Amino acid sequence: xxxxxxxxxxxxxxxxxxxxxxxxxxxxxxxxxxxxxxxxxxxxxxxxxxxxxxxxxxxxxxxxxxxxxxxxxxxxxxxxxxxxxxxxxxxxxxxxxxxxxxxxxxxxxxxxxxxxxxxxxxxxxxxxxxxxxxxxxxxxxxxxxxxxxxxxxxxxxxxxxxxxxxxxxxxxxxxxxxxxxxxxxxxxxxxxxxxxxxxxxxxxxxxxxxxxxxxxxxxxxxxxxxxxxxxxxxxxxxxxxxxxxxxxxxxxxxxxxxxxxxxxxxxxxxxxxxxxxxxxxxxxxxxxxx
Amino acid sequence: xxxxxxxxxxxxxxxxxxxxxxxxxxxxxxxxxxxxxxxxxxxxxxxxxxxxxxxxxxxxxxxxxxxxxxxxxxxxxxxxxxxxxxxxxxxxxxxxxxxxxxxxxxxxxxxxxxxxxxxxxxxxxxxxxxxxxxxxxxxxxxxxxxxxxxxxxxxxxxxxxxxxxxxxxxxxxxxxxxxxxxxxxxxxxxxxxxxxxxxxxxxxxxxxxxxxxxxxxxxxxxxxxxxxxxxxxxxxxxxxxxxxxxxxxxxxxxxxxxxxxxxxxxxxxxxxxxxxxxxxxxxxxxxxxxxxxxxxxxxxxxxxxxxxxxxxxxxxxxxxxxxxx
Numbered sequence: 327x328x329x330x331x332x333x334x335x336x337x338x339x340x341x342x343x344x345x346x347x348x349x350x351x352x353x354x355x356x357x358x359x360x361x362x363x364x365x366x367x368x369x370x371x372x373x374x375x376x377x378x379x380x381x382x383x384x385x386x387x388x389x390x391x392x393x394x395x396x397x398x399x400x401x402x403x404x405x406x407x408x409x410x411x412x413x414x415x416x417x418x419x420x421x422x423x424x425x426x427x428x429x430x431x432x433x434x435x436x437x438x439x440x441x442x443x444x445x446x447x448x449x450x451x452x453x454x455x456x457x458x459x460x461x462x463x464x465x466x467x468x469x470x471x472x473x474x475x476x477x478x479x480x481x482x483x484x485x486x487x488x489x490x491x492x493x494x495x496x497x498x499x500x501x502x503x504x505x506x507x508x509x510x511x512x513x514x515x516x517x518x519x520x521x522x523x524x525x526x527x528x529x530x531x532x533x534x535x536x537x538x539x540x541x542x543x544x545x546x547x548x549x550x551x552x553x554x555x556x557x558x559x560x561x562x563x564x565x566x567x568x569x570x571x572x573x574x575x576x577x578x579x580x581x582x583x584x585x586x587x588x589x590x591x592x593x594x595x596x597x598x599x600x601x602x603x604x605x606x607x608x609x610x611x612x613x614x615x616x
Numbered sequence: 617x618x619x620x621x622x623x624x625x626x627x628x629x630x631x632x633x634x635x636x637x638x639x640x641x642x643x644x645x646x647x648x649x650x651x652x653x654x655x656x657x658x659x660x661x662x663x664x665x666x667x668x669x670x671x672x673x674x675x676x677x678x679x680x681x682x683x684x685x686x687x688x689x690x691x692x693x694x695x696x697x698x699x700x701x702x703x704x705x706x707x708x709x710x711x712x713x714x715x716x717x718x719x720x721x722x723x724x725x726x727x728x729x730x731x732x733x734x735x736x737x738x739x740x741x742x743x744x745x746x747x748x749x750x751x752x753x754x755x756x757x758x759x760x761x762x763x764x765x766x767x768x769x770x771x772x773x774x775x776x777x778x779x780x781x782x783x784x785x786x787x788x789x790x791x792x793x794x795x796x797x798x799x800x801x802x803x804x805x806x807x808x809x810x811x812x813x814x815x816x817x818x819x820x821x822x823x824x825x826x827x828x829x830x831x832x833x834x835x836x837x838x839x840x841x842x843x844x845x846x847x848x849x850x851x852x853x854x855x856x857x858x859x860x861x862x863x864x865x866x867x868x869x870x871x872x873x874x875x876x877x878x879x880x881x882x883x884x885x886x887x888x889x890x891x892x893x894x895x896x897x898x899x900x901x902x903x904x905x906x907x908x909x910x911x912x913x914x915x916x917x918x919x920x921x922x923x924x925x926x927x928x929x930x931x932x933x934x935x936x937x938x939x940x941x
Contacts, residue, residue: 448634450870451918452641455877456895456911463899463907464649464656540762544881547764548896566768570776577772580765587760 344599350592354532357586361406368400372556380572390574392564398575402582405556409539409586412473412557416538417531419477424484425527429520431485432492433511443489449482458541462550469552472545476538484527484534491523529597536590543583558583624927631923636688638915642908643687652676656904659700691912697905701898706909710891716787717890721879723806724813725868731814732821733864737857739822740829752826759819763878767812767885774808782807785887809886816878820871821864828860862933869925873918 360367369388370376373396381391389398431442461475495501496519504514545551546559553560558579565575646653654671655662662670671677675686690697696706732755739751775784783789783805793801832838833856841851880892887893891910898906 444630444634445637448637448919451634451873451915451922452638452911453873453876453880453914453918455880456914459880459895459899460645460907460911463902464645464904536760543762544764544877547762548881548884549900562765562768569768569772573772573776576765576768580762580769583762583765584757584760587762588757591756591760 344596346592347596347599350532350589350594350596353585353589354593357406357589358410360403361410364403364406368397368403370397370400372396372401372404380568380575382572383574389578390572392561392572392575393568398561398578401556401561402558402579405558405561405579406582408469408555408557409542412469412476412542413535413538415473416476416480416542417534419474420481420484420534420538421527421531423478423481425488425520425524427481428485428488428527429492429515429523432489432523433496433515433519435493435496439489442485446482446485446489454479455541455544458545459548459550462545467550467552469555472542472552476541480534480537480541484530487526487530488523491526492519495519495523529600530594532590532597533594536587536594539583539586539590620927620930623930627923627926631919634919635916638912638919639688639691640684642691642912643684646904646908647680657697659904660902662700696909696912699898699906700903701901701906702903706906709894709906710909710913713889713891713894716888717879717883717892719802720806720809720883720888720890721813721875724810724882725817725875727810728814728817729821729864729868732818733825733861735818736822736825737829737860740826740833740860741852743830751822755819755822758815759823761815763812763816763881764885766815767809767882770808770812771885784808787889809882809888812882812885813875813878816882817871817875820867824863824867825860828863829856832856832859862929865929865932866925869921869928872921873914876914876918 375395376397377387377391377395379391379393379395381387381395383390387397387399389402391397392401427442427446431439431446458475458479461478462471465471465475501514501518504518509518542551542557543559543562546557547563547566549563551557551560551563561579562576565572565579569576646656649656652667654667654674654676657674658667658670674690675683678686694707696710698704699706699709702709735751735755739748742748771784774782787805788798788801789805792798838851838855841855842848846855876892879890880895882888883890883892884896891914895907895910897903898910
């Protein structure tokens with residue numbers, strides 16, 4: 327992957343070969359656009375009591391109204407931005423923790439590595455949702471707390487990916503050359519090791535975002551979301567009490583979550599194939615077979 | 617066998633510090649939470665005398681390292697504290713709820729493991745085909761369905777719209793039946809929640825098995841088996857599938873942490889009287905001794921399950937016990 331032209335060519339072949347990657351990417355772009363323009367294209371104010379309570383989907387309210395007569399489509403569109411923001415925020419925190427700890431474990435090796443790897447292993451054993459619930463119950467349901475809590479519960483997979491990548495790179499000639507030239511360990515880590523091994527973690531981002539969105543929705547559904555704000559999980563939380571008479575309050579926000587998760591997973595799978603040439607060869611042989 | 621025993625003992629010694637770390641983490645959470653730790657454990661409405669009692673018991677008036685030592689000692693002796701809402705020992709409350717959770721998880725998880733693994737192998741074998749693509753798309757869509765949403769939709773379809781065709785909440789009807797009628801009643805209540813857990817877990821087994829069958833079908837020993845004239849059927853079942861099932865075994869142990877999360881949501885949606893529902897109630901009643909107790913027990917269960925699967929894995933695959941020693 328050192329050759330830029332080669333890299334570009336492979337990216338193009340990925341685009342051509344992997345239809346699902348393209349579909350996923352389109353889905354993500356759609357959600358991003360809605361997140362950006364949600365407040366403009368929403369037909370009504372999501373907080374205003376605009377119609378009668380529990381109006382079934384009709385031309386006036388495409389996805390119906392909730393218990394207070396608020397338009398569900400508008401809530402969904404306006405909630406998109408916060409969902410995306412939360413996904414980026416939590417993934418960013420997870421990326422930072424994972425990259426730093428993983429790089430330290432992989433680079434320093436020996437006791438540091440065995441200790442940190444053991445620590446990653448333990449953090450993976452703690453039931454993630456239980457921990458997140460407990461943290462939010464202790465520190466409050468504010469959206470910022472939620473972002474930090476989710477970021478702090480999803481990082482171990484990043485750390486393990488980073489560690490593996492650093493292990494494979496730290497004995498390369500350019501790193502040894504830096505050692506001989508007398509560059510300090512920290513400098514080597516920051517300027518040589520991390521930039522050259524971060525690609526696997528970046529590729530993992532879409533799956534991490536999927537986890538963050540799912541975790542937020544689950545927490546909101548359980549009543550641990552920020553009630554001041556509209557997120558997709560929050561709409562379902564409000565709707566579930568009236569679900570028996572108004573199915574649309576639950577069904578549509580759920581479909582929105584599925585659309586986003588599906589897109590993120592398709593892109594994640596595509597990236598995984600892209601970074602693992604072995605899979606790509608299989609894909610090419612599949613093309614020949616067809 | 618000697619090497620297997622050695623491996624098992626070594627893994628057992630690695631598991632003990634892991635348990636300690638979980639207890640330390642629980643301790644840190646209490647310390648880091650806003651406010652006086654004694655108040656956190658005594659509850660918002662506790663009398664000053666009770667707060668003082670809790671402070672003494674956990675030694676919150678002493679230096680931090682001493683507090684930690686005392687906390688570890690208390691938890692290690694099986695004393696998880698007293699529930700604020702139920703006024704019962706936490707350990708007893710958890711023990712009472714475990715059977716209901718196991719019943720539900722076992723049904724859903726077993727079904728998921730068997731169907732997921734079988735479909736995954738079948739899908740990989742038929743690749744490339746429309747069937748393989750269809751199965752992959754369907755399972756990916758199931759994989760992306762939030763558990764709580766799956767549960768709600770199942771309730772809508774099979775209980776609300778079909779006028780109570782299947783029960784949507786609880787573990788048995790009130791008044792409680794007796795004998796065989798009770799068993800059937802519980803089974804009927806189990807259907808929807810176990811399908812929810814099945815949908816939550818099946819895709820993982822499917823994806824894992826499908827990927828590993830793919831990987832193994834391109835290994836040299838499989839090619840060799842084909843070259844020496846073993847028929848395709850036997851190559852697949854004896855050489856591919858047997859090796860491809862291993863990741864599913866690991867998944868069954870390692871995935872338990874996630875499974876507990878899924879169980880919590882499922883039990884909450886269906887008001888199933890298990891550990892997950894207990895955790896949910898504890899969080900909302902701000903019953904922190906109970907919530908901490910469940911977190912510790914949950915993590916311990918996962919550690920033990922990981923240990924058991926690791927040993928099972930070493931038993932199935934001799935390379936593991938030799939490589940690390």
